[in-house]
Amino acid sequence: MNLSSLALPHVAKLHAYTPGLQPSEPGWVKLNTNECPYPPSPLVAEALRREIGEDGASLRLYPNPKSSSLRAAVAQHHGHGLREENIIIGNGSDDILNLLVRAFCAPQAAAGFTFPSYSLYPVLIEIQDGRSNVIEFDRSMRLPFDRIASSPAKAFFLTSPNAPTGVAFANADLERILATFPGLLVVDEAYAPFAWENAVELLARHPRLVVVRTLSKAYALAGIRVGYALAHAEIIGLLDGVRDSYNVNRLSQAAALAALSDPGYYGAIIEKIKATRDFHVGDFIQGRGWFTYESSANFIFTEPKNAAGGSGPTVARAAYDFLCARKVLVRHFPSHALTASFLRISVGTDGEMLVLSDTLDAWLKAPPNA
Amino acid sequence: MNLSSLALPHVAKLHAYTPGLQPSEPGWVKLNTNECPYPPSPLVAEALRREIGEDGASLRLYPNPKSSSLRAAVAQHHGHGLREENIIIGNGSDDILNLLVRAFCAPQAAAGFTFPSYSLYPVLIEIQDGRSNVIEFDRSMRLPFDRIASSPAKAFFLTSPNAPTGVAFANADLERILATFPGLLVVDEAYAPFAWENAVELLARHPRLVVVRTLSKAYALAGIRVGYALAHAEIIGLLDGVRDSYNVNRLSQAAALAALSDPGYYGAIIEKIKATRDFHVGDFIQGRGWFTYESSANFIFTEPKNAAGGSGPTVARAAYDFLCARKVLVRHFPSHALTASFLRISVGTDGEMLVLSDTLDAWLKAPPNA
Numbered sequence: 001m002n003l004s005s006l007a008l009p010h011v012a013k014l015h016a017y018t019p020g021l022q023p024s025e026p027g028w029v030k031l032n033t034n035e036c037p038y039p040p041s042p043l044v045a046e047a048l049r050r051e052i053g054e055d056g057a058s059l060r061l062y063p064n065p066k067s068s069s070l071r072a073a074v075a076q077h078h079g080h081g082l083r084e085e086n087i088i089i090g091n092g093s094d095d096i097l098n099l100l101v102r103a104f105c106a107p108q109a110a111a112g113f114t115f116p117s118y119s120l121y122p123v124l125i126e127i128q129d130g131r132s133n134v135i136e137f138d139r140s141m142r143l144p145f146d147r148i149a150s151s152p153a154k155a156f157f158l159t160s161p162n163a164p165t166g167v168a169f170a171n172a173d174l175e176r177i178l179a180t181f182p183g184l185l186v187v188d189e190a191y192a193p194f195a196w197e198n199a200v201e202l203l204a205r206h207p208r209l210v211v212v213r214t215l216s217k218a219y220a221l222a223g224i225r226v227g228y229a230l231a232h233a234e235i236i237g238l239l240d241g242v243r244d245s246y247n248v249n250r251l252s253q254a255a256a257l258a259a260l261s262d263p264g265y266y267g268a269i270i271e272k273i274k275a276t277r278d279f280h281v282g283d284f285i286q287g288r289g290w291f292t293y294e295s296s297a298n299f300i301f302t303e304p305k306n307a308a309g310g311s312g313p314t315v316a317r318a319a320y321d322f323l324c325a326r327k328v329l330v331r332h333f334p335s336h337a338l339t340a341s342f343l344r345i346s347v348g349t350d351g352e353m354l355v356l357s358d359t360l361d362a363w364l365k366a367p368p369n370a
Numbered sequence: 371m372n373l374s375s376l377a378l379p380h381v382a383k384l385h386a387y388t389p390g391l392q393p394s395e396p397g398w399v400k401l402n403t404n405e406c407p408y409p410p411s412p413l414v415a416e417a418l419r420r421e422i423g424e425d426g427a428s429l430r431l432y433p434n435p436k437s438s439s440l441r442a443a444v445a446q447h448h449g450h451g452l453r454e455e456n457i458i459i460g461n462g463s464d465d466i467l468n469l470l471v472r473a474f475c476a477p478q479a480a481a482g483f484t485f486p487s488y489s490l491y492p493v494l495i496e497i498q499d500g501r502s503n504v505i506e507f508d509r510s511m512r513l514p515f516d517r518i519a520s521s522p523a524k525a526f527f528l529t530s531p532n533a534p535t536g537v538a539f540a541n542a543d544l545e546r547i548l549a550t551f552p553g554l555l556v557v558d559e560a561y562a563p564f565a566w567e568n569a570v571e572l573l574a575r576h577p578r579l580v581v582v583r584t585l586s587k588a589y590a591l592a593g594i595r596v597g598y599a600l601a602h603a604e605i606i607g608l609l610d611g612v613r614d615s616y617n618v619n620r621l622s623q624a625a626a627l628a629a630l631s632d633p634g635y636y637g638a639i640i641e642k643i644k645a646t647r648d649f650h651v652g653d654f655i656q657g658r659g660w661f662t663y664e665s666s667a668n669f670i671f672t673e674p675k676n677a678a679g680g681s682g683p684t685v686a687r688a689a690y691d692f693l694c695a696r697k698v699l700v701r702h703f704p705s706h707a708l709t710a711s712f713l714r715i716s717v718g719t720d721g722e723m724l725v726l727s728d729t730l731d732a733w734l735k736a737p738p739n740a
Contacts, residue, residue: 003577006524006554014611019435036430045426048621049419056415059625060406060592062586065389075463091461094614103381103462103499142502154376184376199475207373216432223429223620234373243599245490250593251621253420255429285717316433345422 010129015140018119020331029355031331034163034191034299036273038260038349040255041265044221047139047258048251055346063250066240071255073260074228078200085233087205088240089256091247093190093214093227097143097157098124100186100210100229100238104155105130113155114144116164116339118188121157137338140169141293149180156183160199161191164333166295168195172203178206186210190227191297193218193270194277200230207232217298218270219259224252273298276348301348307364313340322363328356380499388489390701399725401716402699403553404533404561404669406590406643406712407700408719410625411635414591416444417537417628418621433620436610440623443630447569455603456573456608458467459626462618463560463597467527468494469609470580470599472554474525475500484514485710486534496504507708511537511663520548526551529558531565534703534714536665537563541572548576554605556580560597563588563640564647570600577602587668588640589629594622643668653727669716677734683710692733698726 004012032189051058067089074089075082090096095272101124105111112133125132133153134143141162148156150305154342158177161168177186178336189211192198197212211232217223226248260268284292291311292302304319305311309364313334320332320343330346333339374382377665389402421428437459444459445452460466471494482503483491495502504521511532518526528547531538547554559581562568569581580601586592596618597649599609629636647665654662654672661681662672674689675681683704690702690713700716703709715726 002508003554003602006477006578007473007608008479011608011612014608019432019615022432022434024434030431034431035432038430039425039427040429045422045424048422048426050378052415052418055409055412056418057409059410060398060403060408060590062389062392063595064392064394079642091614091619092616100616105375106378106499109378110733123663129476154640174407184373207531208376209578220430222432222616225433225616225619232373238374238377238384242381244468245389246464246592246595249461249595249619249622252619255426258565305567350470 008129010126014126015123017203021329023329027238027327029328029348029352031348031352031356032331033222034217034297034346035222036217036269036298037307037347037352038220038269038272040220041259043258043263043265044255047254051251051254059250061250062246063248063253065245067248067253070256072247073257074230080201081204082200082230084224086230088236088243089248090227090229092216092225093188093212094120095213095225095247096227096239097188097228099242100155101125101130102126102242103238104184107131107230110151110153112148112151112156112175114158114162116333116336117157117159118163118190119333139338143169143173143177145173145176145180148177151181151183154183155186156181157186157188159188159190161195161296163191163297163341164299164331165293165301166191166297167293168197168296168298171197171199174199174202174209175206178202178209179314184208184210186212188212189219190214193266193276194298203230203232203264207234210235215256215259216246219266220269221255221259223226224255226252226256234340273347276350276353280347288318299344301342301344303342304360311341316341316343319343319360319363321336322366323356323359326359330356376501377646380496384496385493391699393699397697398733399698399722400719401718401722401726402701403592404587404667404716406587406639406668407717408639408642410590411629411632413628413632413635414625417536417624421621421624429620430619431711433618433623435615437618437623440618440626443627444600447502447630451574452570452600452709453667456600456606458599458606458613459618460599462491462586462595462599463558463582465595465617466582466597466599467558468608469612471495471498471500472526472612473608474554477501480521480523482518482521482526484528484532484704486532486703487527487529488533490559508575509708511535513543513547514541515543515546515550518547521551523552523553525554525556527558529560530569531534531666532573533561534665534669534701534709535663535671536561536669538567538666541569544569544572544579545585547578548572554580554581555580555711558582560584560587563636564644564668566668568643573600573602577604578676580605585626585629589636590639591625591629594625596626599737641702644715646720648725650717650723650727669714671712671714673712674730681711686711686713689713689733691731692736693726693729696732698729700726
């Protein structure tokens with residue numbers, strides 16, 4: 001019997017999103033999924049121990065269905081007049097992005113996004129059997145304003161700083177889009193804590209703006225799955241209607257609350273990551289002469305040159321394979337000309353980045369096909 | 371500006387699922403959401419402390435995207451030849467139910483369910499803009515086989531033991547449905563650990579059967595949001611295509627693994643809950659003369675009679691209000707004749723049930739409108 005024939009036709013044809021490798025054995029220098037190289041605030045472990053208590057008795061009870069305390073804390077954290085009604089909490093920001101697709105995208109209602117950007121958007125749109133409007137960057141990675149303005153999308157997803165390039169878009173550019181594009185502009189700010197500017201202050205005067213954040217990157221909490229959106233209360237109400245009523249568990253709510261209460265700790269590790277990043281961006285550009293985008297994120301998108309000075313998809317793949325064989329894990333996106341000749345390297349500790357750098361040196365000195 | 375006009379028309383009209391009250395202040399006898407009155411296995415708190423470690427460093431890393439160890443443990447726990455490929459883990463069983471609706475239900479593909487049953491099904495179907503096929507029980511709560519057999523649904527959701535009645539359906543009855551109904555039969559076994567039989571053994575010979583489980587009830591882990599489905603590998607593959615890639619966080623995976631490793635502990639608390647339940651079902655029927663369904667779950671669905679011997683929706687509401695005013699929280703479903711004259715009472719500790727019983731005695735002795 002063909003069980004798939006019972007499923008919706010588009011579901012039977014789906015291709016799942018490919019997350020970056022999560023090796024289970026130790027010993028890897030893991031620079032492939034933009035995790036934070038430093039542990040979360042010590043207040044997080046403390047809050048978790050408190051929630052678990054002696055015997056985990058609180059875990060027998062359902063969590064607060066709206067993550068109400070966390071909504072209030074997020075509003076206060078961002079200021080700019082934001083209130084609890086402007087916040088929704090997700091099981092990771094992927095949950096939030098999924099809610100946005102479910103509320104605004106369908107076969108007859110397109111969702112838009114740029115290429116390259118976060119590769120989950122088309123996956124979510126395909127699950128929804130939605131129409132896609134893909135707008136490609138050119139190698140400059142500058143915003144194609146006119147094409148976005150004329151996009152038929154009800155909701156347009158823009159990652160800023162962008163992934164996998166690290167290129168950030170200025171608030172002035174976002175306002176230029178909002179002035180011409182008539183739909184919902186979703187600015188996915190997963191990496192904004194590493195940038196010099198963010199879109200939160202625009203929310204007060206732009207009701208069609210949604211800002212999405214995550215605790216997975218700058219907050220060193222990819223393991224607990226907490227993200228959120230900031231938006232007009234009416235948008236939040238729509239998303240709450242589509243949301244699973246207990247989407248965020250008790251421990252994740254407790255951990256996220258603790259993290260937001262320690263801006264001093266996070267300010268320090270973010271500065272450290274930015275300094276490490278800027279040093280290595282400089283090293284790639286000036287030291288190695290590799291084309292590298294200016295990064296406003298916690299990763300670096302660089303185009304390797306081999307010993308002969310050549311670059312391109314096979315060179316990038318060779319560098320990736322060399323690194324991987326030596327347990328240094330980075331990311332390669334081979335499926336498109338704009339990304340295939342690059343590697344995306346998450347910013348690790350100085351020690352991890354030294355291993356990366358030394359391994360790339362070894363690659364350059366290795367005989368071909370080593 | 372009307373922001374809702376940007377959303378899909380059916381989303382703008384959604385009514386969110388109403389979860390049972392989760393009072394945040396202490397002092398309540400909470401018998402309203404079928405949580406376990408006993409704490410989880412001590413191995414759970416231990417495993418969580420181990421995962422958190424000294425400083426929560428592991429939380430900076432993404433969880434295993436497939437919850438692979440947990441899939442393997444669930445397969446082993448249930449036996450009957452089940453393998454990892456027959457299991458999918460969800461962020462609560464609500465996540466699993468949502469994946470099933472997204473994979474099998476659409477405007478042109480109905481999902482079916484009985485009334486009464488878990489009130490989340492119609493909510494999930496409405497979010498999907500799907501077609502519903504609702505089949506009502508009569509007061510006997512016996513399965514309407516012929517109507518289910520001729521249901522146009524691609525997937526039919528049957529809760530067994532049923533909520534809010536507690537009535538379980540025998541495997542022979544499920545096989546009778548599978549022999550005539552041509553779609554996917556989803557048996558939502560949230561309460562099966564409290565029943566005398568379950569459908570897991572049927573999976574080997576019925577590829578169109580899906581069994582859904584949760585750790586929220588019998589495992590005392592509503593706070594961590596873990597549920598799962600058991601099904602043919604092809605069905606699991608379809609659901610994985612719709613699933614969020616990191617849907618279950620690290621701590622919940624660790625907690626669930628620990629819980630499954632302690633069947634002795636859970637066997638004992640399940641026996642205790644069943645004994646408390648059976649005592650109080652007897653007390654409602656013989657002691658008070660209230661119509662009460664035989665329960666195979668961890669709750670009791672009973673039809674209160676007031677001091678004058680009357681029953682009905684206003685009597686049930688009066689009992690509910692009297693209990694609630696004295697901080698005893700149960701559940702009342704006023705919107706339908708099959709449920710409106712009943713209360714659903716989660717089975718608590720003996721002490722909590724004594725408070726309930728004493729408060730109902732006080733209600734019976736109170737002057738009208740007290």
